[in-house]
Amino acid sequence: MLDFVNFTLLAVFIPTFFVVSITPGMCMTLSLSMGMSIGLKKTFYMMYGELIGVGLVATASVIGVATIMLKYPSIFLVLKYGGGAYLFYLGIQMWLSRGKMALSLDECNYNVSKKSLAIQGFITAIANPKGWAFFIALLPPFIDDKLPMTSQLIVLIFMILVLEFSCLIIYATGGKTLRKLLQNSSNVRLINKVAGILMMGIGIWLASS
Numbered sequence: 001m002l003d004f005v006n007f008t009l010l011a012v013f014i015p016t017f018f019v020v021s022i023t024p025g026m027c028m029t030l031s032l033s034m035g036m037s038i039g040l041k042k043t044f045y046m047m048y049g050e051l052i053g054v055g056l057v058a059t060a061s062v063i064g065v066a067t068i069m070l071k072y073p074s075i076f077l078v079l080k081y082g083g084g085a086y087l088f089y090l091g092i093q094m095w096l097s098r099g100k101m102a103l104s105l106d107e108c109n110y111n112v113s114k115k116s117l118a119i120q121g122f123i124t125a126i127a128n129p130k131g132w133a134f135f136i137a138l139l140p141p142f143i144d145d146k147l148p149m150t151s152q153l154i155v156l157i158f159m160i161l162v163l164e165f166s167c168l169i170i171y172a173t174g175g176k177t178l179r180k181l182l183q184n185s186s187n188v189r190l191i192n193k194v195a196g197i198l199m200m201g202i203g204i205w206l207a208s209s
Contacts, residue, residue: 006144033198035175049118053125061135083123084207091200
């Protein structure tokens, strides 16, 4: 008998979280921007960092760590403002067709560090207080107090990561498609400007959230 998770609640949770996840947000916009500027393959490294951050936030929200952190918002300040400023700086560089993430005419824009991409995704995921508040509100209703907490948490977080990853791929693929449609000698700068605007918007969004 499978008594480690409530499948009725899980059946409701999956479409609920998919709708929430597919809705444009900071992480999805970041995936779209990177898909456009550096392509789908390199964007995977940002996704890995983002998924680690999402898993951490979801776990901490369930066990109550988030409640403590939300009482001390100063914990987020360095991540919020520092991360936001860095993303805004990257956006400016991309707008100017400079930096390692800007698309160049010869497409030799693959020097950006895999580690830095993963860190960007991780910081974007954990530095948004709204994300913490969202998980605090969303997860408890889908946990059955009559069943083991650990097994339920594992299943829910696994589903969250699968759905989040799927949505990130959808957005990054959309960015890659836009890149292909626009990419020629006269539109490379336009790709950089669009991706740069998105990146600057994410930076402002993160800092002001």
